[in-house]
Amino acid sequence: MKFISIAKKDFKELIRDRRGLMMILLFPLFFMLVFGFAFGGMGESNQPHNLAVVNYDKGATMPSTGEHVNFGNNLTKILEDSKYENTDVHLFNVTQTTESDADKKIKQRTVDAELIIPENFSQSVVDLITATLQQSSTGTSTSTISSNVTSTIIIRGDTGYIAFGVSQAILTGVLEQYKDKIVSQVQNASTGSLGVDSNNYLQSKVEAIPGTSSFTTFDFMAPGMMVFAILLLAATVAVALTREVDRGTLARLKLSKMTSLDLLLGGLLPWSLVAAAQVIILLIVAVLVGFHWQGGLYTLLLAVFVGIIGGVASVSLGMIIAAFARNDRQAANMAPLICVPTSFLVGAFFQLPQVVIANIWGQPFQIYDLLPWTHVLNALRSTLTFGGGWDTIAYQVGWALILTIILFIVGVVLFSRNRLRAEN
Amino acid sequence: MEARDLSKDFGDFRAVEKLNLKINRGEVFGFLGPNGAGKTTSISMMVGLLRPTSGQVFIDEEEVQTIEKGTIGICPQELVLWDHLTCKESLTLIGDMYEVPKDKLTKRVQKLLDDLFLTDKADTVVTQLSGGMKRRLNLALALVHEPEIVVLDEPSEGLDPQSRRVLWNYIRSLRDDERKTVILTTHIMDEADRLSDRVAIIDHGKLLRLDTPSNLKKEIGGGDVVEMKISDPEKNQEAINAIQELEDVQSAVEVNGQINIRALDAVGKLPRIIDKVESLELNVVDLSMRQNTLEDVFIDLTGTGLRE
Numbered sequence: 001m002k003f004i005s006i007a008k009k010d011f012k013e014l015i016r017d018r019r020g021l022m023m024i025l026l027f028p029l030f031f032m033l034v035f036g037f038a039f040g041g042m043g044e045s046n047q048p049h050n051l052a053v054v055n056y057d058k059g060a061t062m063p064s065t066g067e068h069v070n071f072g073n074n075l076t077k078i079l080e081d082s083k084y085e086n087t088d089v090h091l092f093n094v095t096q097t098t099e100s101d102a103d104k105k106i107k108q109r110t111v112d113a114e115l116i117i118p119e120n121f122s123q124s125v126v127d128l129i130t131a132t133l134q135q136s137s138t139g140t141s142t143s144t145i146s147s148n149v150t151s152t153i154i155i156r157g158d159t160g161y162i163a164f165g166v167s168q169a170i171l172t173g174v175l176e177q178y179k180d181k182i183v184s185q186v187q188n189a190s191t192g193s194l195g196v197d198s199n200n201y202l203q204s205k206v207e208a209i210p211g212t213s214s215f216t217t218f219d220f221m222a223p224g225m226m227v228f229a230i231l232l233l234a235a236t237v238a239v240a241l242t243r244e245v246d247r248g249t250l251a252r253l254k255l256s257k258m259t260s261l262d263l264l265l266g267g268l269l270p271w272s273l274v275a276a277a278q279v280i281i282l283l284i285v286a287v288l289v290g291f292h293w294q295g296g297l298y299t300l301l302l303a304v305f306v307g308i309i310g311g312v313a314s315v316s317l318g319m320i321i322a323a324f325a326r327n328d329r330q331a332a333n334m335a336p337l338i339c340v341p342t343s344f345l346v347g348a349f350f351q352l353p354q355v356v357i358a359n360i361w362g363q364p365f366q367i368y369d370l371l372p373w374t375h376v377l378n379a380l381r382s383t384l385t386f387g388g389g390w391d392t393i394a395y396q397v398g399w400a401l402i403l404t405i406i407l408f409i410v411g412v413v414l415f416s417r418n419r420l421r422a423e424n
Numbered sequence: 425m426e427a428r429d430l431s432k433d434f435g436d437f438r439a440v441e442k443l444n445l446k447i448n449r450g451e452v453f454g455f456l457g458p459n460g461a462g463k464t465t466s467i468s469m470m471v472g473l474l475r476p477t478s479g480q481v482f483i484d485e486e487e488v489q490t491i492e493k494g495t496i497g498i499c500p501q502e503l504v505l506w507d508h509l510t511c512k513e514s515l516t517l518i519g520d521m522y523e524v525p526k527d528k529l530t531k532r533v534q535k536l537l538d539d540l541f542l543t544d545k546a547d548t549v550v551t552q553l554s555g556g557m558k559r560r561l562n563l564a565l566a567l568v569h570e571p572e573i574v575v576l577d578e579p580s581e582g583l584d585p586q587s588r589r590v591l592w593n594y595i596r597s598l599r600d601d602e603r604k605t606v607i608l609t610t611h612i613m614d615e616a617d618r619l620s621d622r623v624a625i626i627d628h629g630k631l632l633r634l635d636t637p638s639n640l641k642k643e644i645g646g647g648d649v650v651e652m653k654i655s656d657p658e659k660n661q662e663a664i665n666a667i668q669e670l671e672d673v674q675s676a677v678e679v680n681g682q683i684n685i686r687a688l689d690a691v692g693k694l695p696r697i698i699d700k701v702e703s704l705e706l707n708v709v710d711l712s713m714r715q716n717t718l719e720d721v722f723i724d725l726t727g728t729g730l731r732e
Contacts, residue, residue, distance in 0.1 A: 005516075247501055251473060251498075252500075424474075
């Protein structure tokens with residue numbers, strides 16, 4: 001079994017080159033630390049978003065009781081009091097101010113978003129309540145009521161600013177919730193649950209906001225980052241293999257009875273261990289800097305397994321690169337040239353437009369699905385972000401495995417053709 | 425081993441031109457030539473690492489590309505070692521790659537370590553070996569599978585006299601005790617002279633001479649070489665012309681600013697040579713005399729110009 005001798009040799013070389021090994025293992029550590037801090041808010045996942053509220057609401061009179069109400073103030077109070085689910089962290093730091101001051105603050109980015117409550121806001125809420133009451137008592141639909149007043153709440157901000165994007169998404173959620181709560185509260189009231197103070201009711205109920213989960217940008221990006229880091233392993237492998245060419249040791253092996261399969265299968269074993277180590281380090285560091293995932297230890301272990309498949313695919317890619325690079329410098333330059341665009345193609349940074357090329361087992365097969373890392377990433381997202389178990393990722397893992405094996409075979413053939421025959 | 429019309433072009437550059445030679449079983453065959461003469465290219469083609477542009481190489485009438493792997497062992501010019509493996513591990517790895525049976529391999533590795541004085545360093549990683557030890561390990565790696573043909577590409581490059589002696593003795597024992605065919609490229613004349621049964625001198629990719637060292641020396645001229653320095657080296661050519669007019673002087677050439685004169689029984693002719701030089705109003709500053717060497721043959725055939 002010549003490949004076992006090669007595996008032993010590669011393993012010894014890896015372990016004994018302490019400095020090289022250290023760099024290989026430190027890379028995922030620093031990589032995840034940097035991304036964790038950049039997108040995860042220094043490990044603090046839930047942070048209040050700065051919000052300027054411009055309240056023009058003039059209030060309205062409830063037709064049933066004659067009571068003067070101001071739903072604008074009510075909404076502002078709710079925004080001030082709302083907290084992240086199961087935490088004491090407020091969703092917003094609310095500043096009540098004028099429109100011009102709010103606009104100025106948006107430009108200075110001292111606030112993330114500006115909420116403008118129109119002067120007829122209370123009136124429109126009163127109309128909504130009236131309509132709801134009428135509907136529940138007469139069964140007519142709200143659209144038939146002619147006196148319905150519509151108000152528009154404006155969420156203003158710098159659309160190119162990521163904090164605005166996050167804030168406006170949460171705000172939209174809160175406003176939807178607010179409207180729904182009013183309707184359900186009024187419906188409850190009309191069916192006999194009288195005596196409930198609407199203000200208090202709304203306040204206490206809206207506090208917990210499902211849908212604005214505790215996930216940060218980092219949590220959504222982490223699987224993509226992991227795949228990116230795993231892909232870069234191809235560079236390390238390519239350099240290690242071309243060094244064998246450059247140093248002439250490959251010529252020694254070439255004269256022997258060793259085949260391309262022996263060499264690459266032998267190399268695959270220790271490098272897969274490296275891939276496993278990198279994946280584990282990536283996950284541990286991610287968790288330490290505040291990565292949130294679903295499904296507990298089980299999905300984390302699944303992620304390690306999936307990540308290793310991605311790592312093996314990267315090792316195979318490294319072998320293909322080594323079949324073309326003439327020396328380790330070329331390999332080091334060629335690898336990013338291939339790995340970085342590949343990580344974009346597999347969607348490590350953002351979703352690419354759909355390009356379906358076939359339908360397999362009723363599932364659309366996109367052009368990106370030809371790359372094993374696409375499936376690795378899909379599986380990582382399914383399991384870590386959405387808490388899916390083995391059943392949900394089996395399809396993706398199957399594809400990742402098949403494509404990895406194909407990639408490895410391509411590597412063996414190319415390496416044999418380009419590196420193990422007599423040179424021209 | 426036989427090369428037939430072996431040529432190799434690298435673009436427009438012809439590194440080897442129609443090389444024809446036969447190497448006999450059990451001989452030490454020396455490949456002699458200046459740097460860049462095409463020695464390594466020829467060797468690479470002969471062992472099947474490099475594809476010739478034209479021509480063929482046969483080993484026992486079988487083409488080199490189809491011979492059983494393991495027939496040839498090559499010790500490259502550069503140190504080709506795995507830095508992080510020990511001597512023993514390196515040798516065992518290569519043995520495994522040639523499918524040498526385990527028990528045989530263990531014995532073979534031990535013998536090589538003993539023969540090449542590496543036993544103490546068996547478990548030392550390559551990075552901690554001295555230059556000479558690395559060279560010896562480099563050689564051992566070419567022999568671990570007991571090849572029929574051993575190719576040594578400038579094996580004593582950078583070796584101290586002690587290590588060189590160990591190496592030379594070992595090369596002789598390969599031929600005498602193990603009946604191996606050894607192909608040796610070198611530009612160290614002494615090495616080729618002492619070790620080779622036959623020597624091929626090549627330059628500019630062409631085979632210039634192929635014969636035994638003693639025949640080559642005879643061909644160029646027997647006798648002694650007088651090395652002379654005169655007071656005004658700029659007049660070397662003038663002095664050479666004058667000396668060549670003398671009877672019994674076989675040749676006079678300028679080598680490194682001095683004049684090399686070859687003549688039979690040079691001692692008896694020295695007074696006349698000195699007279700001749702002094703008649704040109706030149707003084708002899710330094711004078712020495714030695715036996716004709718292969719280096720003289722080499723310089724005679726390939727000239728003194730740099731090749732690179």
